[in-house]
Amino acid sequence: MKIAVAVKDEKLSSPLEYHFGKAPYFAVIDDNDGSIEFIKNKYEEEPAAKGIMVAGFLSEKGVKKIYAGDFGVKVKPTMDVLGIEMNKIDIKNMNITEFIQRIIKT
Numbered sequence: 001m002k003i004a005v006a007v008k009d010e011k012l013s014s015p016l017e018y019h020f021g022k023a024p025y026f027a028v029i030d031d032n033d034g035s036i037e038f039i040k041n042k043y044e045e046e047p048a049a050k051g052i053m054v055a056g057f058l059s060e061k062g063v064k065k066i067y068a069g070d071f072g073v074k075v076k077p078t079m080d081v082l083g084i085e086m087n088k089i090d091i092k093n094m095n096i097t098e099f100i101q102r103i104i105k106t
Contacts, residue, residue: 005029006018006067016095021051025039031104069088
């Protein structure tokens with residue numbers, strides 16, 4: 001399964017990003033083979049409904065589960081229709097490597 005997490009940069013040491021729609025990048029982790037792909041959020045600068053657009057974009061990439069510090073209230077119905085599970089996490093002082101160790105490998 002492909003899992004996305006909102007991140008600030010394209011590095012394994014990158015801190016996680018609190019806001020789902022405003023994240024500059026997403027780390028997409030394939031929990032079958034452990035591969036990680038960084039995807040630029042092309043909707044980061046949109047004035048409205050960016051979370052909905054990002055949800056569709058990540059769905060096209062095969063993502064079925066997304067983690068972020070927070071999601072906008074309008075995105076849940078879209079995630080439900082797309083069959084994507086939303087997960088709010090405490091991102092304080094967590095980078096991608098720590099996220100994988102704490103969340104993915106548990």
